Amino acid sequence: MKFRNFKMVDYVVYGRGCFEQLDEILAPHRKEGAPMVFLLDHFFANDNAFKARIPLRGNDILVDADVTHEPKTTYVDKIADDLKAKFGTVSGVIGIGGGSAMDLAKAVSLMMTNPGKAHDYQGWDLVKNPGVYKVGIPTLSGTGAEVSRTTVLTGPTKKLGMNSDFTPFDQIVLDPELIKNAPVNQRFYTGMDCYIHCIESLQGTYINAFSRSYGEKALELCQEVFLNKKQWDEESDEQLMMASYAGGMSIAYSQVGVAHAVSYGLSYLLGTKHGIGNCIVFNHLEEFYPEGVKEFHQMVKQNGIDIPVGITKGLTDEQFNTMIDVSLGMAPLWENALGKDWKEQMTRERLRALYERL
Numbered sequence: 001m002k003f004r005n006f007k008m009v010d011y012v013v014y015g016r017g018c019f020e021q022l023d024e025i026l027a028p029h030r031k032e033g034a035p036m037v038f039l040l041d042h043f044f045a046n047d048n049a050f051k052a053r054i055p056l057r058g059n060d061i062l063v064d065a066d067v068t069h070e071p072k073t074t075y076v077d078k079i080a081d082d083l084k085a086k087f088g089t090v091s092g093v094i095g096i097g098g099g100s101a102m103d104l105a106k107a108v109s110l111m112m113t114n115p116g117k118a119h120d121y122q123g124w125d126l127v128k129n130p131g132v133y134k135v136g137i138p139t140l141s142g143t144g145a146e147v148s149r150t151t152v153l154t155g156p157t158k159k160l161g162m163n164s165d166f167t168p169f170d171q172i173v174l175d176p177e178l179i180k181n182a183p184v185n186q187r188f189y190t191g192m193d194c195y196i197h198c199i200e201s202l203q204g205t206y207i208n209a210f211s212r213s214y215g216e217k218a219l220e221l222c223q224e225v226f227l228n229k230k231q232w233d234e235e236s237d238e239q240l241m242m243a244s245y246a247g248g249m250s251i252a253y254s255q256v257g258v259a260h261a262v263s264y265g266l267s268y269l270l271g272t273k274h275g276i277g278n279c280i281v282f283n284h285l286e287e288f289y290p291e292g293v294k295e296f297h298q299m300v301k302q303n304g305i306d307i308p309v310g311i312t313k314g315l316t317d318e319q320f321n322t323m324i325d326v327s328l329g330m331a332p333l334w335e336n337a338l339g340k341d342w343k344e345q346m347t348r349e350r351l352r353a354l355y356e357r358l
């Protein structure tokens with residue numbers, strides 16, 4: 001038995017209003033002539049009040065990060081190549097936004113110091129050099145991207161992260177005040193990503209006391225905010241932010257499961273975003289996670305959310321096969337969910353039938 005020796009985020013600051021400390025936090029990491037690069041989720045493109053709070057100094061630059069789609073390797077390369085051409089190197093990359101903006105920041109940081117193209121590093125432990133200093137600041141909570149050792153990217157042939165010990169952030173800034181303006185639907189879908197992380201981790205075969213202790217707490221916080229409370233309040237933002245962190249810690253030492261394996265196929269083929277894609281899939285997973293799915297249905301109802309249905313209607317055999325190939329490629333997820341004999345259990349026919357139900 002070989003145990004995973006995993007790298008975590010180096011520094012964490014938590015608290016309502018702690019974003020104000022960002023300037024001070026970045027100061028020791030500034031290098032002469034090399035700017036700090038702020039990749040800001042395009043959700044804030046017209047939010048000048050928020051932009052004014054970003055501590056730009058000297059030749060720092062603020063980039064409106066286009067996260068309409070989850071980050072593509074080509075987009076990562078373009079940003080990194082432009083920065084290298086213009087500045088040679090940068091002092092750091094700061095991702096402010098949801099999971100996509102944070103993943104983009106991690107990937108750009110790594111591509112500032114690693115040769116070749118981002119798609120060369122899609123996989124496990126392929127990254128050769130530490131990236132430049134990188135900071136993650138969530139404005140939407142649930143993905144766990146703030147603590148993960150990956151950065152999910154869509155490349156020319158696969159949707160796969162740059163999983164490595166160099167991938168986690170050097171610093172994260174967890175300020176619950178920053179997530180208060182998230183649109184209700186978006187907040188729900190992303191929050192459910194966390195809920196699903198917990199169910200998949202806790203009911204998986206890889207579960208251990210480390211993962212369980214974080215997973216149970218994150219689950220309890222999700223139930224508190226999406227089920228037990230009458231109204232969303234400041235405390236809900238605090239609880240959801242910590243649920244995301246703990247949910248991310250839970251899967252760091254275990255693995256996700258069926259919903260993620262199936263939704264990766266959807267997002268590869270149809271571009272479905274991670275949070276909503278997981279909800280679309282989880283909605284139909286009673287046979288795998290009966291209690292979790294029942295509770296999920298209650299949360300959907302109570303929060304007045306619509307989960308799209310019928311999204312695979314009219315797809316061709318070839319398209320179904322593409323999704324099935326992408327999904328079955330996620331071996332560790334299936335093994336965690338179903339055990340070592342997962343291949344006998346999850347046949348192509350069974351998976352096809354599942355995709356047809358979505």
Ligand code: ZN
Nearest residue numbers: 143193197274
């Ligand atoms: Zn997820």
